[in-house]
Amino acid sequence: MDRMIYLAMTGAKHVMTQQATTSQNLANVHTNGYKADQVSFRALPVVGDGAPTRTYVVDNTIGHDLSQGSLQQTGNDTDFALGTPGFFTVQTADGREAYSRDGGFVADPNGMLRTRSGLPILGDGGPITVPTGSSVVIGPDGTVVTTPTSGADRTPQIAGQLKLVNPGERAVYKGEDGLFRLNAGGNATASDDVKVVSGALEGSNVNAVESLVQMISHARQFDLNVKLMQTSDQNEQKASQILALS
Template identity: 50%
Template sequence: MDRLIYTAMTGAKQIMEQQATTSHNLANVSTSGFRAQFDTFRAVPVVGPGLPTRAFVVDSTVGSDFRSGTIQQTGRTLDVAVEGPGWLAVEKADGSEAYTRAGSLKINENGVLQTASGLNVLSDSGPITIPPDVKITIAPDGTISQVDAGPNPGATIDLARLKLVNPEEANLVRGNDSLFTTKDGEPQEADANVRVISGALEGSNVNVVDAMVSMIALARQFEMNMSMLKNAESNAAKATELLSLG
């Protein structure tokens, strides 16, 4: 009897967590550069005397879908979309390096280039500072240039270059802030092969239809597990009646 309870109880718990993950994906369907998250489950035997046939359901892997989202043209100079594999390097609040695909950038009051959420965008030598009242362009290789509006129109001055990296997907870990870091926490070297598109943003790679179908399927699976628990309770009650009659 308790074998059924172990499996159904832990199965229902993990389904609720997967439902939360799917809801989180749907909530970020319009978030620039967002990567969908997914969960996989496996059965783990309960270790102990007399318990080798009992099993828990556990969340064995929390992964991310690294497929690219749709590129949307915005025409805004400070919007950049990473084309193909690659990431923008940013500085977290604790000074460590993290990676994102959200390329909606801004210049704060101190002239520092930041993401829309206020994180400093990095170059090979650290945060990037933009002089006041200048027009800038961002080249496909991430080079940020100042367009000279003086006596020689059209001339440009290179200010910095975005740090673009391309670590192995298996070496990336998603944080609670949706930023990615390497498993060992070490900064990655810039990759000259990574390219960006200026005046564009990459949309979320969440498939709305798939996410909605998944939510319906998970709801049905949860109901099935709860039904199994009710059956176990009913069977236990009937067994108690038989024993009391004996």
């Protein structure tokens, strides 16, 4: 009886963990460049005397879905998306590289290109800075071209080259901040295969309908495990009554 209660309890606990992951995905259904987390159950053997054939399940985060989100045309000159697999490179607060699919850029008062959350956009030689009072155009290969919006000289100038990387889906993991990093540590090398789409943003790849169905499934699985615990407890009480009568 104790084993059944334990198995049902661990099942309920890990269903709640899966539900939290699905809730996180649903909360980011409108977050630009967001990639859905994926979870599953896996079986583990019960270690102990008399239980060589018994197993229980735990929640296991198997990774993330890097499929392309829908491209939304915004008409904003500082909005960019990636039309191919890969990432933009940003600099985190600790000075290290991280990778993102969100191409909503802004220029701060000093002309440094940043994400809308404030992270510097990195090029091949470090953060990219554009002259103030200039329009910014990024070519498909990541070349940053600026053009003065006032004055007699309106000659376009190259301000830098975005560091676009494509280390591969299995080579990266997603941190709690939503940014990707290399599993092996270090920095990814630039890739010529990553292409930029100007005037657009990539939407989240979370399927809201599928996530809602998963939430319902999680709730039913949780109820089932709770009923198993209740049934096990009732059986134990009945067994105790029989033993007391005998």
